Amino acid sequence: MKYIAKEKIIEKVREMVMDSAVNLEQTVCEYLKKAFEKEPRGLSKNVLGQIIENQDLARKEHIPLCQDTGIAVCFLEVGRELEFDYDLEDALNEGIRQGYIDGYLRKSVVNHPLERKNTLDNTPAIVHFKQTEGDELIIHFAPKGGGSENMSRLGMLTPGEGIEGVKKFVLDTVRLGGGKPCPPLIVGVGIGGNFEKAALIAKEAIFRPLEDEASHPIDKKLEVELLEEINALGVGPMGLGGKTTCLSVKVNSYPCHIASLPVAVNLQCHSARKAHATIKGVSR
Amino acid sequence: MIRLHTPVSEIDRLNLRFGDEVLISGTIYTGRDQAHRLMVESLSKNESLPIPLEGQIIYYVGPTPAKPGQPIGACGPTSSYRMDPFSKILMPKGLKIMIGKGDRSEDFKKDLLKEKAVYLIGIGGIGALMSKRVKKATLVAFPELQSEAIYELEVEDFPTIVAYDAHGGDIFTR
Numbered sequence: 317m318k319y320i321a322k323e324k325i326i327e328k329v330r331e332m333v334m335d336s337a338v339n340l341e342q343t344v345c346e347y348l349k350k351a352f353e354k355e356p357r358g359l360s361k362n363v364l365g366q367i368i369e370n371q372d373l374a375r376k377e378h379i380p381l382c383q384d385t386g387i388a389v390c391f392l393e394v395g396r397e398l399e400f401d402y403d404l405e406d407a408l409n410e411g412i413r414q415g416y417i418d419g420y421l422r423k424s425v426v427n428h429p430l431e432r433k434n435t436l437d438n439t440p441a442i443v444h445f446k447q448t449e450g451d452e453l454i455i456h457f458a459p460k461g462g463g464s465e466n467m468s469r470l471g472m473l474t475p476g477e478g479i480e481g482v483k484k485f486v487l488d489t490v491r492l493g494g495g496k497p498c499p500p501l502i503v504g505v506g507i508g509g510n511f512e513k514a515a516l517i518a519k520e521a522i523f524r525p526l527e528d529e530a531s532h533p534i535d536k537k538l539e540v541e542l543l544e545e546i547n548a549l550g551v552g553p554m555g556l557g558g559k560t561t562c563l564s565v566k567v568n569s570y571p572c573h574i575a576s577l578p579v580a581v582n583l584q585c586h587s588a589r590k591a592h593a594t595i596k597g598v599s600r
Numbered sequence: 601m602i603r604l605h606t607p608v609s610e611i612d613r614l615n616l617r618f619g620d621e622v623l624i625s626g627t628i629y630t631g632r633d634q635a636h637r638l639m640v641e642s643l644s645k646n647e648s649l650p651i652p653l654e655g656q657i658i659y660y661v662g663p664t665p666a667k668p669g670q671p672i673g674a675c676g677p678t679s680s681y682r683m684d685p686f687s688k689i690l691m692p693k694g695l696k697i698m699i700g701k702g703d704r705s706e707d708f709k710k711d712l713l714k715e716k717a718v719y720l721i722g723i724g725g726i727g728a729l730m731s732k733r734v735k736k737a738t739l740v741a742f743p744e745l746q747s748e749a750i751y752e753l754e755v756e757d758f759p760t761i762v763a764y765d766a767h768g769g770d771i772f773t774r
Contacts, residue, residue, distance in 0.1 A: 359619070359761070363723050370726035379728035380664045380674040383747075420673055422664040422747050432634065434746045463679050463701075463724065494772060496679045496702035498724040554723055555702060555772055556761075587725040 317399035318451040318597025322407045325453070325595065329411025332457045332591035333388070334419035337380045340371040343526045344563070344588045351500055351553075351560040360558030364500075367553070367586055382587040385421040386459030388412045388441035391523060393454035396447055398597045405443050408455075413437040424462065444516065451597040456523050457590065464501065464585040467493035470515055473577040479534075482507055482579050483542060489581040490546050490562065495555020498585035500563045502526070503546060505538070506580040509570035514578035521566035522584040528566070535567040542567070553586075563588075603757070607655030608697055616718050616762045618769035623757040628657040628699070630751040632678055635742055636686035643689060650741030650750060653694035660700035662747035663737075664727070672737045672753070674727025677701040680719070684708040691715040699760055703772045712764055720760040721771075733758045 348368055355361040374381040390408055416423055416438040425439065426432040448454070469489045473481045486505055493499075506518030530536040542565040552558030563586070572578065604612055606626030616622065629651045631639070639649055651658075660680055664673030680700030687698060688711050696717040701724040712719060722730065736754035743749050763771045 359621075366723055366726050366729060370729045373732075374674075374728040377728070379731055381728055382725045383661060383663050383674040383676050383727040384678070385664060385674075420665045420667050422662060422673070424662070424747070436746070466679070494703045495721075495724075496681065498701070554721070585725055 318395070318397050319399060319600050320453055320595050320597050322402045325404070325407040326411040326414065328593050328595060329408055329455065329457065330415040330418065332455065332593055333412055333415025333421070333459070336457065336459060336589040336591040337385050337419055337421050338374045338378050340374070340381055340587065341590060344586075345371060347526055347563040348500070348586065351563065355553070355558050355560055358558075360552045360556050360560070363553040363556060364560065380421060381589065382461065382585075383422055384424065384461040384463065385416070385438075386461050386589070387425055388438060389458045389460045389519065390441050390443045391456040391520065392443065392445050393448045393452075394445060395450040395452045395597065397451040398453060405441075408441055408443060409439040412441050413439050421459075453595045453597070455593045455595070457592070458523065459589050461498075461585050461587065464497035464583040467497040468518075468580070468582045470511070470578070470580045472511065473579055475575070475577045477577060479538070481577065482538070483545065485579045486542055486581050487545060487549065489583070490551060491549055493583060494551060497583040498554065498587065499551055500553055500560045500586050502584040502588050503542070503562050503565045504582040504584060505542070505565065505567045506578075506582070507535075507567065507569045508572035508578060510572065510576065510578060513570055514580040515582070517568035517570055518580035518582040521568045522582055522588075523590065524566045526564045530567050532569060535569050538567045539565045606657060608657070609655070613696060613718050614716060614766050616765050617767075618762050618765045618771045620762040622720060622760045622762060624657065624760060625756050625758070626754070628659045628753050628755055628758070629740065630661050630663070630749075630753060631658045632660050632662050632748050633682055634745045634748045635750050636683050636690075638742055640686050640689050643693065649693075651752070653690060656695065657697040657699060658690075658695060659753065660698070663731075664747070666737065670731075672731055672734045675730050675734060676724055676727035677722040680704050680721075681708075687711065691717050704764070709764060709770070713766070713768055716766040718762060718766055719764040721763040722760055730758070
């Protein structure tokens with residue numbers, strides 16, 4: 317069995333939190349710049365221009381890209397050769413606590429949805445575990461903003477509604493969101509599984525690299541068609557109209573019950589902050 | 601490009617049209633979900649509000665903490681629709697200009713028209729750029745709300761766009 321020191325995880329997560337708040341991934345920047353080129357002269361083009369300018373400034377002066385530095389979402393891939401004598405979730409939360417405090421990031425988490433007392437350190441994180449082969453711990457982190465999360469939707473369709481029903485649900489979600497989820501968006505779609513699985517794979521979808529394509533041919537086709545149809549809605553940057561409503565659509569699917577066709581749509585704003593890290597286990 | 605200084609006169613406000621780009625200078629007040637809830641609670645108990653509303657502007661924002669030596673952190677707008685039920689109560693008390701992002705409810709639009717108020721938007725997700733237009737931030741009320749507390753901001757050429765004007769104009773449905 318292999319081992320990873322708790323301090324190593326804390327330090328890595330702290331870094332990921334602080335770095336992702338100010339450094340937008342290069343691929344997202346490239347997609348935004350391509351959208352800027354395509355958008356005709358006018359207010360919407362100006363908006364895209366300022367979004368691009370903002371990420372340059374954030375990187376240069378270490379100012380958070382957005383004041384909503386999110387609730388921490390972590391997907392963990394845990395190698396089966398790893399052994400832990402501490403709570404992995406505790407380690408993550410400690411890294412998050414340090415990152416949000418030391419990075420001057422907004423603490424946006426309250427203790428209870430109705431009591432609403434701020435926890436003052438942005439914990440707890442929302443953590444998902446998956447077991448994998450090998451001796452590595454892979455951490456995928458996203459500070460997920462509230463605006464785009466609030467406009468996300470889950471629908472329990474019937475099998476008869478089929479692909480057209482799925483498309484309509486996705487398009488309705490983007491249309492209903494308008495400018496509120498801060499388009500241009502990355503649209504994560506989860507089809508199948510059950511009530512919670514659909515939402516989970518939709519969330520996983522927005523973690524996929526932007527240039528990635530779905531492996532199943534139906535999902536892959538949906539990604540291409542939905543991107544085109546969403547952009548044809550004309551919602552535009554910040555809902556002000558235009559060609560760019562969506563930068564990329566990611567569809568994940570999962571087997572489901574004969575009676576069901578769950579669809580979840582998780583929206584990601586243009587400030588699509590992510591960080592990924594791999595920590596290799598060592599012998600004791 | 602239109603330049604406005606706070607407090608904004610009724611004439612200047614009524615002259616605004618949806619789609620106008622407006623740079624604001626002077627004093628504006630921050631306030632979002634919890635601050636709105638508390639202000640409306642105060643009004644229902646006939647208590648006074650911590651900020652003046654007449655001719656003033658409320659900006660829906662919860663900034664990141666200021667780093668040492670800086671007035672404020674990232675400070676872009678949050679979605680406005682969540683404040684709709686509270687704006688209904690604040691507008692008749694004198695609040696006539698709000699800054700946020702995104703479209704709002706039909707009910708809100710009716711109230712806005714009745715009050716001849718104006719709804720401005722900032723661009724969401726450019727909080728770093730917007731922080732450069734804030735010169736000073738002073739805590740005014742509800743410190744326990746952390747980023748949701750009410751701050752008085754001194755702004756210079758703070759960039760906004762008229763989303764709903766006082767005459768029924770709407771940038772989202774043009």
